Amino acid sequence: MTGDKDSPIIRIAHSIIEEERKKGHKGLADKLNSILSEKLEQSYSKHPTLKVTRGAEFKVPVDRRYRLPLASHVEHENLRHHMILSQEIELKIQRIEKEYMARERLAHYGLKSRKKILLHGYSGCGKSMAAERIAWDLGLPFYRVRFDTIISSYLGESASNLQSLFTSISDYPCVLLLDEFDIIGKRRDAKSSDVGEIHRIVNVLLGLLEEYEGEGILIATTNLEDSIDKALFRRFDDFIEFPKPGEREIYDLLRMTFSALKLEKEIDLQLIAKDMIGLSYAIVAKIATDAAKKSILSMKKQIELEDLQKSMEENISLNK
Ligand SMILES: Nc1ncnc2c1ncn2[C@@H]1O[C@H](COP(=O)(O)OP(=O)(O)O)[C@@H](O)[C@H]1O
Numbered sequence: 001m002t003g004d005k006d007s008p009i010i011r012i013a014h015s016i017i018e019e020e021r022k023k024g025h026k027g028l029a030d031k032l033n034s035i036l037s038e039k040l041e042q043s044y045s046k047h048p049t050l051k052v053t054r055g056a057e058f059k060v061p062v063d064r065r066y067r068l069p070l071a072s073h074v075e076h077e078n079l080r081h082h083m084i085l086s087q088e089i090e091l092k093i094q095r096i097e098k099e100y101m102a103r104e105r106l107a108h109y110g111l112k113s114r115k116k117i118l119l120h121g122y123s124g125c126g127k128s129m130a131a132e133r134i135a136w137d138l139g140l141p142f143y144r145v146r147f148d149t150i151i152s153s154y155l156g157e158s159a160s161n162l163q164s165l166f167t168s169i170s171d172y173p174c175v176l177l178l179d180e181f182d183i184i185g186k187r188r189d190a191k192s193s194d195v196g197e198i199h200r201i202v203n204v205l206l207g208l209l210e211e212y213e214g215e216g217i218l219i220a221t222t223n224l225e226d227s228i229d230k231a232l233f234r235r236f237d238d239f240i241e242f243p244k245p246g247e248r249e250i251y252d253l254l255r256m257t258f259s260a261l262k263l264e265k266e267i268d269l270q271l272i273a274k275d276m277i278g279l280s281y282a283i284v285a286k287i288a289t290d291a292a293k294k295s296i297l298s299m300k301k302q303i304e305l306e307d308l309q310k311s312m313e314e315n316i317s318l319n320k
């Protein structure tokens, strides 16, 4: 099945569904409709309409000295994408996705889709995951810049490594994640004589970000502990702040993690969620999966409150 919503076969399928609905077979019509939507979604993510405008296949460029790749690829099926987000953040992410899908229509009116995004917020609150989710939803290949390779090679070559990565990727529709990209300005082993060079590399990166007009989406992340330079904002088309989860998001994340498991009736997830306010998504998920694993390993039929509380204590003390 092709993902084209206007293809004849799909129009026929829709008309059959409508006929059944008119006949009063609502249940059947709804069921057929949901099967059709599911198939369309699957075929869309399997056969993304990738178009390499100029140049040939994308080959990840390597560092000149050690021949190590400057970006790593994550397979589509390994992209994390089941996210629980507040309505506000969810809508901002959907806006990026919708604009990307409508980029040609927007271009008709001289408008550009959002394609350079800065995600900022606490560690473990979904910044890297959001980048993966966008690639998942849009069926785009996903690459993460290897800053370790870029800056571990000779300093003098870091800037040209960055340049070659950006040049080769610009015609290739993909999501390129520059995770914790400010790390590049903080090389700890830098000698004082290197400071000027590091400054230059940071400027090269900012220049490349500013100039990027490629076919894909660039997503840069930075953690909240690091104050962001105001000058940075104008290089991006969008900026999203990722907060810690509220009670509702914690509750939903617990429900999602425990969805395949039974809970002892003493467990009141609303209360537990209240107790977890202030923790990051990553810690909430870890507490829940630790408790789930414990109950599976000990062959218990359900998750016990005691195990959940123990997992909470352990993870909270580890993260203080
Ligand atoms: N919004 C979210 N919904 C569900 N799980 C989340 C969310 N944010 C983070 N997580 C969990 O925390 C882990 C770390 O998230 P990540 O995106 O790497 O955080 P960071 O903001 O530090 O980049 C994820 O693998 C996932 O288990």
Ligand SMILES: [Mg+2]
Pocket: 127, 128, 129, 179, 221
């Ligand atoms: Mg991250």
